[in-house]
Amino acid sequence: MHESIYMASNASPNGSPLPVYFRDLPPNNESADHASHPASSEHDVLHYPAGMLETVLHQPELLKALLDQLPHGLIVCDLHEQVQMANTAALNLLSFQPEAPLPIGLSAVEDRLRSANGEENRFEKGCFRRALSGEAISNQAALIARPDGTSSSVLVSSGPLYNLAGNIAGVVVSLVDITTYKHDDEFRAYAAAILEHADEPIIGRTLEGTIVTWNAGAERVYGYNAAEAIGQPITMLFLPDNQDEHRLMIERLRQGERLLSMETKRRRKDGSILDISLTVSPIRTEQGTLIGVSAISHDVTSRKRIEHVLRTSEQRFRELADSMPQLVWTALPDGTVDYYNRRYQEYQGIAPTADQGWQWAPVLHPDDMQRTVDAWQHAVETGETYQIEHRVYRADGSLRWVLSRGVPVRDDEGRVIRWYGTATDIHDQKMAEDALRRANEQIGAILASINDGFFTLDNEWRFAYFNDAAETILNLKAEDVLGRHFLEIFPAAKGTIFEERYTWVMEHHKPTAFEAYFETVPFANWYDVRVYPRKHGISIYFQVITERKRAEATIQAQARLLDQMHDAILVWDRDGRIVQWYRGAERLYGWSAEEASGKVSLKLLKSKAGIPWKTVEANLQRNGRWSGEITHRTKDGREIIVESQMTLVYGAEDQQLVLEINRDVTERKWVEQIIAQSHAEVLEQRRRLKTVLAALPVGVVIADREGRLLEANEEATRIWGGVPMVLSVSEYREY
Numbered sequence: 024m025h026e027s028i029y030m031a032s033n034a035s036p037n038g039s040p041l042p043v044y045f046r047d048l049p050p051n052n053e054s055a056d057h058a059s060h061p062a063s064s065e066h067d068v069l070h071y072p073a074g075m076l077e078t079v080l081h082q083p084e085l086l087k088a089l090l091d092q093l094p095h096g097l098i099v100c101d102l103h104e105q106v107q108m109a110n111t112a113a114l115n116l117l118s119f120q121p122e123a124p125l126p127i128g129l130s131a132v133e134d135r136l137r138s139a140n141g142e143e144n145r146f147e148k149g150c151f152r153r154a155l156s157g158e159a160i161s162n163q164a165a166l167i168a169r170p171d172g173t174s175s176s177v178l179v180s181s182g183p184l185y186n187l188a189g190n191i192a193g194v195v196v197s198l199v200d201i202t203t204y205k206h207d208d209e210f211r212a213y214a215a216a217i218l219e220h221a222d223e224p225i226i227g228r229t230l231e232g233t234i235v236t237w238n239a240g241a242e243r244v245y246g247y248n249a250a251e252a253i254g255q256p257i258t259m260l261f262l263p264d265n266q267d268e269h270r271l272m273i274e275r276l277r278q279g280e281r282l283l284s285m286e287t288k289r290r291r292k293d294g295s296i297l298d299i300s301l302t303v304s305p306i307r308t309e310q311g312t313l314i315g316v317s318a319i320s321h322d323v324t325s326r327k328r329i330e331h332v333l334r335t336s337e338q339r340f341r342e343l344a345d346s347m348p349q350l351v352w353t354a355l356p357d358g359t360v361d362y363y364n365r366r367y368q369e370y371q372g373i374a375p376t377a378d379q380g381w382q383w384a385p386v387l388h389p390d391d392m393q394r395t396v397d398a399w400q401h402a403v404e405t406g407e408t409y410q411i412e413h414r415v416y417r418a419d420g421s422l423r424w425v426l427s428r429g430v431p432v433r434d435d436e437g438r439v440i441r442w443y444g445t446a447t448d449i450h451d452q453k454m455a456e457d458a459l460r461r462a463n464e465q466i467g468a469i470l471a472s473i474n475d476g477f478f479t480l481d482n483e484w485r486f487a488y489f490n491d492a493a494e495t496i497l498n499l500k501a502e503d504v505l506g507r508h509f510l511e512i513f514p515a516a517k518g519t520i521f522e523e524r525y526t527w528v529m530e531h532h533k534p535t536a537f538e539a540y541f542e543t544v545p546f547a548n549w550y551d552v553r554v555y556p557r558k559h560g561i562s563i564y565f566q567v568i569t570e571r572k573r574a575e576a577t578i579q580a581q582a583r584l585l586d587q588m589h590d591a592i593l594v595w596d597r598d599g600r601i602v603q604w605y606r607g608a609e610r611l612y613g614w615s616a617e618e619a620s621g622k623v624s625l626k627l628l629k630s631k632a633g634i635p636w637k638t639v640e641a642n643l644q645r646n647g648r649w650s651g652e653i654t655h656r657t658k659d660g661r662e663i664i665v666e667s668q669m670t671l672v673y674g675a676e677d678q679q680l681v682l683e684i685n686r687d688v689t690e691r692k693w694v695e696q697i698i699a700q701s702h703a704e705v706l707e708q709r710r711r712l713k714t715v716l717a718a719l720p721v722g723v724v725i726a727d728r729e730g731r732l733l734e735a736n737e738e739a740t741r742i743w744g745g746v747p748m749v750l751s752v753s754e755y756r757e758y
């Protein structure tokens with residue numbers, strides 16, 4: 024509290040002694056507009072005897088010293104509106120120099136005062152002058168505007184100054200600085216608006232539990248409006264079994280606790296029960312006396328419902344988790360791991376701790392420890408999904424790559440209430456990725472050493488880079504072309520496909536590729552060109568393909584010749600897809616080139632060899648050729664037998680191809696089958712004949728027309744002593 028001193032005059036109009044009043048300003052929570060002149064009660068007014076007052080008034084230095092002790096400004100003017108006395112507070116408020124010579128015109132004081140907008144009792148210009156006619160003003164709101172741009176809010180009072188004869192001798196002006204109180208009022212209004220419109224219920228209550236504040240959030244959540252709630256006991260929201268809750272809160276706050284947090288239940292106006300999270304803070308006076316409490320509550324009914332569902336389903340979850348092939352874990356919102364499924368036994372170092380948590384750090388490879396801890400802490404602090412690949416030790420001592428992933432589960436308010444995670448073994452995948460990465464690095468090194476010509480052009484068509492291969496192919500030096508225009512080096516390219524395609528890529532920012540012949544010597548050649556857009560131009564890769572073009576011309580001539588051959592000729596790539604299908608193949612199999620092109624030869628022809636097809640392919644790769652009989656099926660469903668000759672050849676850009684020449688031997692194989700069958704029948708008849716001859720009691724000899732001995736039974740052989748069958752009949756007789 025601040026102390027103010029008001030001095031009206033040294034005498035009243037009737038000449039009686041005038042006391043000096045001392046009174047406290049209003050409390051901070053009262054509006055400054057309600058501040059009044061001294062009250063009349065004995066306990067806040069001090070009376071000084073007239074003799075003492077006259078002593079002070081007749082000694083200007085003593086009076087000035089007394090007035091300088093006042094915290095508020097006081098100004099005394101004469102009848103000529105000249106300031107004869109001003110205390111230090113007044114000079115500071117008005118920004119007058121303390122050493123400034125008096126008198127100062129009253130108008131100079133009035134010029135620094137502005138009417139305060141928005142106030143009912145506002146300062147008006149000319150009020151000081153009216154005091155000379157006996158009119159007084161009290162507590163008019165004004166704003167002091169200083170030359171340095173600063174300002175203060177003040178309450179202005181003024182009135183006439185009477186002499187001992189009771190006549191008006193001047194004007195007394197008082198200035199009370201209320202800037203701090205104005206700011207406090209604005210802050211209170213701002214805070215009140217925040218509290219009133221907050222979504223959460225905010226309830227203020229006395230130590231006895233009487234509700235004194237009730238915001239819109241409380242009305243929305245509990246159903247009572249402010250008129251229904253204010254003045255009622257807070258226990259109207261309590262359940263029967265927690266009626267002592269308020270008393271226990273007050274006891275804890277009186278014991279020095281600064282903030283209380285708890286979860287409890289409340290009953291709404293409609294009788295429904297809410298689960299709430301409650302934060303209670305004390306309300307104290309400036310002297311620290313506890314006068315009430317403020318409680319902010321948050322409806323956590325949905326969260327509680329979710330927690331109940333989680334608890335009831337926990338056993339089912341654990342049974343499911345134990346059946347999974349991965350390590351499954353859960354964690355509390357603060358990141359403490361509180362559950363692992365049975366798979367934890369497969370890892371080295373995972374163990375429960377004394378505080379019901381789990382120790383998981385020892386399972387990690389030391390090089391992965393810190394980044395894993397950092398990633399988990401970041402996820403817990405931000406609520407973002409946790410995911411990291413790291414190495415862990417299994418129970419058998421092996422080190423494996425694992426993908427650990429955790430996702431947060433949130434309540435209806437978006438707060439994390441649980442973490443669920445898995446650890447999946449990705450070691451084999453990681454090893455494959457590493458192998459692929461190494462292969463890519465090798466490919467990159469190979470690509471870096473290829474002989475493609477390469478150069479870049481900027482947006483102005485100037486050469487920005489020219490590699491060694493380009494120098495060799497074009498017989499130009501990089502220093503001779505860098506910085507120069509493309510058409511300056513290759514003027515013959517103007518109007519050709521080269522200029523046209525380069526321009527297109529620059530304008531459309533899309534890559535293109537083409538083959539073209541550059542006619543001008545010394546660059547006359549066929550070129551395979553690939554053009555790519557760059558941020559500030561284009562990149563061009565090129566190869567000389569003149570020899571390939573000649574080879575293609577030769578191949579095309581050969582293809583026309585192959586079309587004239589009767590044998591079926593086809594060409595397929597390393598995937599078995601047909602890339603060439605000549606007329607002999609059309610005639611033999613029935614499919615046109617359009618129908619066969621792109622089809623897998625084995626599937627189209629239903630190929631069957633006497634050996635596994637992988638063996639055929641292996642022979643092709645090892646020896647470059649293979650020949651043998653294959654059964655094929657034609658378009659009309661006929662099954663034919665061909666003698667096939669396959670040869671490994673190479674096409675454009677060293678593409679590996681297989682040239683297959685097939686000759687239809689179906690009819691020949693049919694004839695051979697008939698001959699084989701006839702021979703078998705002859706052998707069977709001969710066997711039967713030998714059986715008959717063997718049963719005869721006489722010797723029998725059979726010869727052909729030329730007299731060659733064909734058969735003799737056992738009796739004939741015995742008679743002639745085992746004569747060999749190679750003898751002729753005449754030799755047999757001689758024998």
